Amino acid sequence: EGVSSRVDSYSMRQPLGVVAGITPFNFPAMVPMWMFPVAIACGNAFVLKPSERDPSASLLMARLWQEAGLPDGVFSVVQGDKAAVDRLLEHPDVAAVSFVGSTPIARYVYESGAAHGKRVQALGGAKNHMLVLPDADLDLVADAAVSAGFGSAGERCMAISVVLAVDPVGDELVRKIVERVERLVVGPGDDPRSEMGPLVTRAHRDKVASYLDLGVEEGAKLVVDGRETAVLGGRGSGFWLGPTVLDHVPVGSRTHTEEIFGPVLSVVRVSSYEEGLRVINEGVYGNGTAIFTNDGGAARRFQHEV
Structure with missing residues (x-):
């Protein structure tokens, strides 16, 4: 007008x-x-x-x-x-x-x-973080972390690849995640029992797998090793790497900061909401993030501060 x-x-x-x-x-x-x-x-x-x-x-x-x-x-x-x-x-x-x-x-x-x-x-790429506060429903968190971390074998830009566990819930949360990971069925896409398939190429599988040893070298603990995961019908010549969990991943390490683009879930321990928020905001990648809490005020604060 x-x-x-x-x-x-x-x-x-x-x-x-x-x-x-x-x-x-x-x-x-x-x-x-x-x-x-x-x-x-x-x-x-x-x-x-x-x-x-x-x-x-x-x-x-x-x-x-x-x-x-x-x-x-x-x-x-x-x-x-x-x-x-x-x-x-x-x-x-x-x-x-x-x-x-x-x-x-x-x-x-x-x-x-x-x-x-x-x-x-x-x-471009992403490195999506999930912040878990001590008052969160850890069963709900574990379900979400496994689904978001290992859906599409982690080969998607919206995968949650880092879980920021605020003290003191880290140990219990990791235990619940491991319980669910061990129940995941890995196999070919034409088998209806399969819940996660192979990676796209041998070269990419090898690159993703290299982060497992790197993570340990950087000080993380390899809680679940996807290289040992059983595969429906056997591994054959497929590009298999099962769901992997690294705990106590150091902030700023390559395992924490680089886009792995595969089924590797990194758990980072933080002492407070403020520390977790700082870790997210200092990341070079964006795309998506989430907070798990029963505190509506914390959720609203996160919405504006992240």
């Missing part, structure tokens, strides 16, 4: 043209669907470059678009690795790029895309 007498202000929203999405392996349908419905609804053509580790979901979505009557060329799929990414970032016809993945690659996509004059949104 009018800004002042005889002065109007209005916005014109126009499509950019061709836009691209570069998406990760862990949610090969959901993450692209964050991007292309909005892009296409706004009048853009969309080019999807999915992870080379699981390309088939992108082809299924393209076929569904085609069956729905979308004109050819409005939704396209480009398979490939870094070479395909670089071509999209450099191509003069691509006006904007969305990316979800690790922080180093997000930084590369952002810098390269911006250098070529593109609009870029790049979503």
